[in-house]
Amino acid sequence: MARIKTTKDESRKDVILTAAAESFRERGYKATSMRDLAEKVGIEAASLYNHIDSKSELLIDICFGITTLMNDFMTSVEESDKTSLEKVETILRFQIKQMVDNFNNNFVANREWLHLENPELGEFRALRHGYRKRLNQIITKGIEDGEIKESINVPATVWLLLHAVYGIESWHRSKVQVDPSVLEDNMITILISGLKK
Amino acid sequence: MARIKTTKDESRKDVILTAAAESFRERGYKATSMRDLAEKVGIEAASLYNHIDSKSELLIDICFGITTLMNDFMTSVEESDKTSLEKVETILRFQIKQMVDNFNNNFVANREWLHLENPELGEFRALRHGYRKRLNQIITKGIEDGEIKESINVPATVWLLLHAVYGIESWHRSKVQVDPSVLEDNMITILISGLKK
DNA sequence: CCTACCGATCGGTAGG
């Protein structure tokens, strides 16, 4: 019985989280009121607090859900026996797919995280920094192995790659529709051939 | 006398605009209160309204200032006798320089414009759309002339290029310092060699 | 899950 109750609560919270991700993406975290969110879910604002503790909890769940997913995937790629350039390609393809399939959550994690507060803000920054550092190491290895242009600046390249991918956020909103797989192949073509020695 | 008064008012407004751009970048438009802004300028919140009409006016001035600059530069490049690939490179270098030299204003124009309201919101979107369309035409010409890979999807490529550049926003905030000219050359190396046939 | 409500803060105005 307690089990069923828990399940019910969790699925209700998921509905709230999904609505929150869409609202935060469309209007931004600060401009989304709990009354807006409640209306979207179909209940009164006060009723939201039976499922969550605070507005900030929603942002925390969204941001950490995405970064955890990204870091876990990074680990699986590091442990694979691909070449460095293949690793970069695999990571970029995963990020692009995530951006297309889970647009709202990724947008919020990329653009609204600055509204987190400590200690979560610090933890989030550390997670993202660790992620970039690991991508940095893969690219550095690729240069040592003669796979990647030795003339590039590695930290600047990491930024370029990640933000080229984050750009799909805005792309997704536009009216010009492109098939996601075309989009993915196009990004890989340009970025990987740009990196290749 | 009227002249002097106007000049004084304008320079005071410039101080407010500069402070606003920094605050909107750091905390976001919605999270920045007029009391925060007033404190930064060194006056009371009510006194701000002797120089501006509303909070939204500040966002409008910042966003349209940047897009006007970008569109004017685009015009000068279109009228030049460079090859298409050279035009793309020139535009990217200008955008990168702008992002480094005028970081706060560019960040706000790229990330906080969604808090504009109609009619300015519609006008701003139209300006940005026109800019992308013109870049699209340059790249299309480059493919026709055999300078640029014919395998790329042009709209998706425009998004990739612009967002790779917008990424400098976040880069600028990071602790890893890289010389701006190294950053610029690095981005050009990867993106232009990725485009080249 | 709702009604009723709280204290805090918001953008902005009146009047000097």
Added chain:
DNA sequence: CCTACCGATCGGTAGG
């Protein structure tokens, strides 16, 4: 440029 203040809205709570 300031003091004093307004109505609206915010996130969140009490109590049922």
